[in-house]
Amino acid sequence: MSESRPAVVALRGVTKSFGAGGVTALQSIDLEVQPGEFVSLIGPSGCGKSTLLRIVGDLVEPTAGEVVVNGKSARQARLDGDYGIVFQDAVLYDWRTVARNISLPLELLGWDRARRAQRVRELLDLVELRGFENHHPWQLSGGMQQRVAIARALSFSPALLLMDEPFGALDEMTRERMNAELLRIWERSGSTVVFVTHSISEAVFLSTRVVVMSRRPGRIAAIVDIDLPQPRTADTREDPRFFELVTEVRDRLREGGLDEDRTAPDEGELVGEEAP
Amino acid sequence: MRRARRVADEWLPAIVVFVAGVGLWEGGVRAFDVQNFLLPPPSGIVQTLWEDRGQLWSASFFTFREAVGGFAIGCSAGFLAAVVLARWRLLATAVMPYAIAAGAIPIIAFAPITNNWFGVTGMTSKMAIAAVLCFFPVLVNTMRGLTSVSPAALELMRSYAAGELTVFRRVRLPSSLPFVFSGLKVATVLAMIGAIVGDYFGGAPGALGVEIRRWVGIFAFEQAWAGIVLASLLGIVFYGSVATVERLTMGWHPSVRGARSE
Numbered sequence: 001m002s003e004s005r006p007a008v009v010a011l012r013g014v015t016k017s018f019g020a021g022g023v024t025a026l027q028s029i030d031l032e033v034q035p036g037e038f039v040s041l042i043g044p045s046g047c048g049k050s051t052l053l054r055i056v057g058d059l060v061e062p063t064a065g066e067v068v069v070n071g072k073s074a075r076q077a078r079l080d081g082d083y084g085i086v087f088q089d090a091v092l093y094d095w096r097t098v099a100r101n102i103s104l105p106l107e108l109l110g111w112d113r114a115r116r117a118q119r120v121r122e123l124l125d126l127v128e129l130r131g132f133e134n135h136h137p138w139q140l141s142g143g144m145q146q147r148v149a150i151a152r153a154l155s156f157s158p159a160l161l162l163m164d165e166p167f168g169a170l171d172e173m174t175r176e177r178m179n180a181e182l183l184r185i186w187e188r189s190g191s192t193v194v195f196v197t198h199s200i201s202e203a204v205f206l207s208t209r210v211v212v213m214s215r216r217p218g219r220i221a222a223i224v225d226i227d228l229p230q231p232r233t234a235d236t237r238e239d240p241r242f243f244e245l246v247t248e249v250r251d252r253l254r255e256g257g258l259d260e261d262r263t264a265p266d267e268g269e270l271v272g273e274e275a276p
Numbered sequence: 277m278r279r280a281r282r283v284a285d286e287w288l289p290a291i292v293v294f295v296a297g298v299g300l301w302e303g304g305v306r307a308f309d310v311q312n313f314l315l316p317p318p319s320g321i322v323q324t325l326w327e328d329r330g331q332l333w334s335a336s337f338f339t340f341r342e343a344v345g346g347f348a349i350g351c352s353a354g355f356l357a358a359v360v361l362a363r364w365r366l367l368a369t370a371v372m373p374y375a376i377a378a379g380a381i382p383i384i385a386f387a388p389i390t391n392n393w394f395g396v397t398g399m400t401s402k403m404a405i406a407a408v409l410c411f412f413p414v415l416v417n418t419m420r421g422l423t424s425v426s427p428a429a430l431e432l433m434r435s436y437a438a439g440e441l442t443v444f445r446r447v448r449l450p451s452s453l454p455f456v457f458s459g460l461k462v463a464t465v466l467a468m469i470g471a472i473v474g475d476y477f478g479g480a481p482g483a484l485g486v487e488i489r490r491w492v493g494i495f496a497f498e499q500a501w502a503g504i505v506l507a508s509l510l511g512i513v514f515y516g517s518v519a520t521v522e523r524l525t526m527g528w529h530p531s532v533r534g535a536r537s538e
Contacts, residue, residue, distance in 0.1 A: 059431050079437045091428045094529060095450045104446070108436050 006071050008160050008192040009033040009056055014065035016051055024217035025051050029065070031211065031220065035159075038186060038193045040203035040210045042249065043256065048218030049196045050164050056194060057085055057162050070159055081109065083160040084153030088168045090145035092137035092152075099124070099133035102151045109156060123151040126185060143174040150182070154189055161186075163195045167202070176237075179205055183232055200253070204245045205232060212249060214256030221256030224249050316498045321505060324498040331487075332499070336506040339484035342399050343471035343514070346406020351463055353407065354414030355456065361415075362422035362448070363440075372419070379412035384470070387477045396478045406470035410463035417459030421452025454529055457522040464518050468511040 014029040025048040033039050041049040054060040055067055058074040069077035077083065084105075092101045102123055103116045111119070124130045127147040137145055146166055153161060167175040179202060186193055197203050203210045207226050214221040226245055228236055236242055298318050304310065305317040312320075325332065361368040387405050394401035425448055433443045475485020484503055491500040 054431075057435055059434055078435060081437065083435070085432065085435045087428045087432070089426075089428055091426065091432050093429070093447070093450065095453075095526070105436050108438055108442065108446075 006035075007032040007068070008035050008037075008070060009194065010066075010068040011052075011056070012066040012068075014052070014055060014062045014067060016048065016055065016060065017063050026055075026062075027217040027219050029218070029220060033192060033194060035192055036190065038183075038195065038206055038208045040195045040197055040207040041213060042197055042200065042203045042210055043213030043218065043221075043253070044215050045198065047213040047215050047256075049213055052213075052218070053162050053164050053194060053196050056160075057083055059085075077160075081105070081156055082158055083162050084156070084158040085162040086146070086149045086153050086164065086166045088165040090137070090142075090149040092145055092148055094137055097134050097136060098129060098140070098148050101137065101148055102155055105152060105156050119155060123155055126154070126188065127151045127181070141174075142170055143178055146170065146178065147181070150185065154185070154191070157189070157191075159191060161189075161191050161193045163193060165196050165198070168197070168199075175199075175202065180232075180234070182206065187231060200246050200249050201237070204228075204242060204249060205236060210245075210249055212252040212256055219256075222252040224252060312497050313495065316501055320498045321501045324502040325505065328499060328502065332502055332506055335482055335484040335487045335503065336510055338399075338480065338482055339402075339471045339475060339507070340468075340510045340514075342402040342474070342483070343406050343467040343510075345399060346403035346470055347410050347463055347467035347514075349403060350407030350410030350467070351414045351460060354411040354459070354463075355418050357411075358415050358418035358422060359444075362419055368419070375412060375415055379416060383408050384473050387474050390474070391478055397480045399480070402471045402474035402479060402483075405474040406467040409466040409470040413462045413466070414456070414459040417455045417462075418452060421455030422448050424455070425451050453522075453526055457518070457526070460518050461515060461522070464514040465511060468507065468514065472507055 009032065011029050011031045014026060015024070016026040017024045029052060031039075041052060043049050051060055055062050056069060056074060058067075058069075058078040067074040070080075070082045072080070072082075093104070096104065099117075099120050103111075103120050106116045106119060120133065124133055127150055129144065129147055129151070132140065132144065137148070140148070149166070167178050170178060182193075183206060193206075195203075195206060204226055205228075210224045210226060211220055212222040212224065213219065224245065228239060228241055228245070301315075302318050305315055361371060383405065386408070390401045390404045394404050429447055429451070430443065433447055438446070472485040472488075475483045476489055479486045484507055488500050488503045491497070491503065
């Protein structure tokens with residue numbers, strides 16, 4: 001990793017335990033994410049990958065360790081609006097239209113109406129929801145709702161995009177389409193992405209690096225560089241190298257202790273998907 | 277045209293039931309020669325409603341004002357208390373069990389006492405009963421609404437570094453509205469009950485509850501029934517106005533979406 005460009009996210013010895021002397025969710029996590037990277041965190045349920053994402057976003061306090069985001073403390077980065085976040089549920093406000101959901105962070109930042117409207121138009125084009133600005137969230141499909149959430153997270157052009165299983169609730173077809181769209185948005189916005197998932201094929205398809213985490217206590221079991229060429233397309237999923245990498249990530253997950261518990265609810269997804 | 281047709285289709289069964297019910301009542305009273313003090317015929321009640329409209333209207337409106345006053349005081353107090361308790365959760369854990377228990381108390385039992393506290397002939401004592409009745413459902417519902425915001429919605433606001441007041445205004449308040457309105461709708465009914473029953477234990481001459489008792493005492497059963505009908509109509513109007521406000525403020529809500537024609 002080059003020393004000249006400061007990391008967007010730098011974690012050193014991050015540990016999280018819940019309750020007094022309770023469960024250790026994360027143990028001694030060291031990780032650096034460079035500008036422009038797309039890093040996926042993958043691991044079985046309960047490996048603390050979502051907690052780790054929340055620690056980066058200063059939504060959860062680590063028990064020990066250092067978290068640096070954009071060269072400052074995680075808390076300062078949150079206060080400065082350095083990241084946008086997308087959850088598994090779109091978390092849209094029903095009483096706001098699509099346009100007003102997207103512009104919510106801009107309202108909080110005190111942008112004036114004209115500037116907000118301009119920015120919302122750009123974002124609607126980016127996520128291809130032109131014509132739906134006056135719809136309410138419940139009038140949209142799950143995939144469209146998640147696109148609104150992504151537009152909202154990108155609205156104030158944060159350097160970092162945190163995504164917590166954003167497509168986990170979508171069907172396979174929609175998920176693959178959303179993956180392609182996300183990559184297109186990532187290329188255009190030039191932001192850095194940290195992406196939590198428990199789908200191996202999704203992680204390999206999207207990422208420049210895949211961080212494989214082990215079961216409780218969550219540790220980094222391996223980091224797999226994804227050397228698939230950019231831009232990734234539907235053909236990427238049929239590339240022999242794609243399958244090699246899927247196999248490698250799966251093997252690293254097994255070593256990380258996945259097969260101790262074959263009844264894990266996400267086992268099915270972890271096996272990966274066949275080529276269409 | 278098609279819409280008018282659809283509305284007619286929707287309401288027709290209810291109208292048929294109403295007409296049949298009133299017809300059965302009228303026919304039954306005549307056929308079995310039911311005594312007036314048991315049940316006067318609808319035609320007699322309607323006739324009285326028209327002939328004594330001045331007195332009936334002023335009595336009903338007096339009591340309606342008692343109910344609305346009590347509603348306003350009780351609902352505001354319940355809402356503000358909920359805001360405070362939702363903010364300071366420790367206080368809520370100390371107080372809420374009693375608030376919920378108090379909601380089960382038949383507050384109407386206090387009516388004779390509030391007359392001692394606030395005066396028999398004024399509106400205040402009836403407003404007090406109505407207000408206390410309204411307080412608890414609004415408190416409990418608003419509390420539930422303000423605290424049932426999804427954790428992710430709060431995390432999102434935290435990620436924007438939003439202050440507590442912003443979170444309240446932009447998230448907690450709007451997402452609590454469906455709960456608040458269900459509390460308010462219950463409160464309209466309770467306020468009417470509180471005001472009329474309050475009158476029964478003694479009130480201003482000319483108040484509806486006082487008059488209904490007096491009419492029963494002097495065997496003016498048509499007047500008493502006319503008073504009951506008016507009280508019911510005002511209660512329905514009261515409930516309907518709150519429901520209308522709900523629909524206007526929450527056009528976005530899926531429950532309201534279902535009620536609209538498109």
